Amino acid sequence: MGRSPCCEKAHINKGAWTKEEDQQLVAYIKAHGEGCWRSLPKAAGLLRCGKSCRLRWINYLRPGLKRGNFTEEEDELIIKLHGLVGNKWSLIAGRLPGRTDNEIKNYWNTHIKRKLMSRGLDPKTHLPIGGVPSHRQGIPMAADEAVKPNDMAEDGHSSVTSMDEERCPDLNLDLTISLHGCAPKPPTAEAATPASGPACAQLICLCYHLGLQTSEACSCQASPDLQHVLRFYRPLEEGQ
DNA sequence: AATGACGTCAACCGCCAGAGT
DNA sequence: AACTCTGGCGGTTGACGTCAT
Numbered sequence: 548m549g550r551s552p553c554c555e556k557a558h559i560n561k562g563a564w565t566k567e568e569d570q571q572l573v574a575y576i577k578a579h580g581e582g583c584w585r586s587l588p589k590a591a592g593l594l595r596c597g598k599s600c601r602l603r604w605i606n607y608l609r610p611g612l613k614r615g616n617f618t619e620e621e622d623e624l625i626i627k628l629h630g631l632v633g634n635k636w637s638l639i640a641g642r643l644p645g646r647t648d649n650e651i652k653n654y655w656n657t658h659i660k661r662k663l664m665s666r667g668l669d670p671k672t673h674l675p676i677g678g679v680p681s682h683r684q685g686i687p688m689a690a691d692e693a694v695k696p697n698d699m700a701e702d703g704h705s706s707v708t709s710m711d712e713e714r715c716p717d718l719n720l721d722l723t724i725s726l727h728g729c730a731p732k733p734p735t736a737e738a739a740t741p742a743s744g745p746a747c748a749q750l751i752c753l754c755y756h757l758g759l760q761t762s763e764a765c766s767c768q769a770s771p772d773l774q775h776v777l778r779f780y781r782p783l784e785e786g787q
Numbered sequence: 788a789a790t791g792a793c794g795t796c797a798a799c800c801g802c803c804a805g806a807g808t
Numbered sequence: 809a810a811c812t813c814t815g816g817c818g819g820t821t822g823a824c825g826t827c828a829t
Contacts, residue, residue, distance in 0.1 A: 563797070563823080585814065601815075602798065637817060652818075653796050 560594045564603055568593060572600055573608050606647045613645030617654055625651060625659060630673040 560568070575591035581604070584597035593600060606612075617625070621643055628639040636648035636655075643651065660670040669676050 561799075583814085596799095597814085598800090598816095599798075605816095606797075634818065648817075649797075657795055 558594060559596055561599075564595075564607075568595065569603070569608060572604060576604060576608075602649075606649045611645055612647065617646075617658075621646070622659060622662070625655065626663065626673075629655065629659075 564572075571591050571593055575587065575593075579590070584601045587593075587597055587600050588595045591600070595603075624643065625639060628642055632638050634652075636652045640646050640648040640651050655670075663670040663673070664676070667676055668674065
């Protein structure tokens with residue numbers, strides 16, 4: 548079959564972006580919005596491939612990006628999230644506002660790996676190097692046994708099982724999303740109580756509890772006021 | 788001052804999933 | 809059903825800066 552490349556190789560700039568290119572890209576996206584990256588370069592008058600434009604925008608030009616050093620809190624959050632989901636940088640980035648997957652990936656490879664090793668932990672498994680697998684309390688799940696890509700819901704978020712919560716009590720991986728006009732609620736005890744207002748009765752909860760074959764884990768289903776809640780579970784696979 | 792080693796990070800590459808035809 | 813297109817992701821590369829000798 549064969550797939551045409553995302554861009555013609557000829558007449559395409561590669562390498563570092565110039566200020567002028569950045570300005571062109573920003574101006575175009577401000578005027579026309581994101582979308583159709585393939586045709587964007589031509590429309591914006593850029594000699595770049597669409598992928599390159601997208602990457603530049605996502606990783607560097609997009610408003611709201613935090614530049615600069617990661618805080619200690621961000622460090623710890625990245626470590627915890629990596630322990631849960633492995634190298635799913637986009638998922639991790641989704642939990643760190645203003646940070647990009649590329650930035651986190653680089654930061655992981657350059658800083659956090661070393662940090663974990665200096666703690667005597669294997670950055671891949673989060674277990675003590677040459678470690679004792681029996682001691683799992685408080686140690687995040689190994690990346691290899693972490694949530695698989697298809698364990699994630701469509702919106703790219705994962706929920707937290709009670710086990711996860713035990714490991715990382717301060718970690719919010721709640722999957723709950725809402726229809727337009729109804730903000731998602733945090734997975735607190737309050738959130739588990741019947742929501743108020745008709746809009747929240749349409750809440751779509753994509754609670755996604757690993758290893759659950761039945762729906763008992765989602766507290767929102769227990770509430771008769773949340774009868775319009777839709778839920779999604781991944782069936783258990785063999786060996787789980 | 789020169790230069791080689793090392794660290795950082797922006798950007799590229801290849802693959803995949805999902806939507807469209 | 810088969811194929812194509814597009815967006816998105818993770819892994820890798822290479823240019824550049826900094827440090828050590």
